[in-house]
Amino acid sequence: MIDPYAYLPRAFDLAAAARYLGLTPTAFSALVRVGQLPSARQLGVTAVWDRMALDAAFEAASADEVQPNGKPAQKQRGTPLMSKEWPGYHNAYTPETLGERWSCSGQHVRNMIKRGDLAGSLLGGKLLRISAAVVAAYEDANTGKARAR
Numbered sequence: 001m002i003d004p005y006a007y008l009p010r011a012f013d014l015a016a017a018a019r020y021l022g023l024t025p026t027a028f029s030a031l032v033r034v035g036q037l038p039s040a041r042q043l044g045v046t047a048v049w050d051r052m053a054l055d056a057a058f059e060a061a062s063a064d065e066v067q068p069n070g071k072p073a074q075k076q077r078g079t080p081l082m083s084k085e086w087p088g089y090h091n092a093y094t095p096e097t098l099g100e101r102w103s104c105s106g107q108h109v110r111n112m113i114k115r116g117d118l119a120g121s122l123l124g125g126k127l128l129r130i131s132a133a134v135v136a137a138y139e140d141a142n143t144g145k146a147r148a149r
Contacts, residue, residue: 011048
């Protein structure tokens with residue numbers, strides 16, 4: 001007997017939901033994990049995805065959020081912001097950015113590290129970084145000394 005009505009099912013299992021969006025089940029599951037697609041609902045013991053929720057998530061996604069292989073696109077990283085302007089966002093300074101903060105040269109900051117006045121660390125053997133916590137401690141200690149005088 002043939003059903004006279006042409007309609008899509010309201011809920012899909014994993015394979016059908018992935019196929020509905022043109023993805024592999026693995027890629028579909030990855031997008032669910034990162035939150036770009038809705039989570040499954042439980043109907044009894046079966047996990048199903050609501051067709052309307054999938055449509056809404058698909059409409060909400062911009063074209064560059066999902067790559068053709070179904071993996072989430074890597075976000076472009078902008079220039080890192082320093083911790084004073086955005087606390088918790090970026091927790092390390094370069095000698096140059098710290099020099100800008102303190103109105104001195106990057107070389108002066110490097111000399112402070114060589115003398116042991118300031119703690120710095122090398123990343124990859126070449127990149128010198130100063131932790132925001134070290135900078136805050138140094139500033140507090142030097143500001144406190146200036147106030148005590």
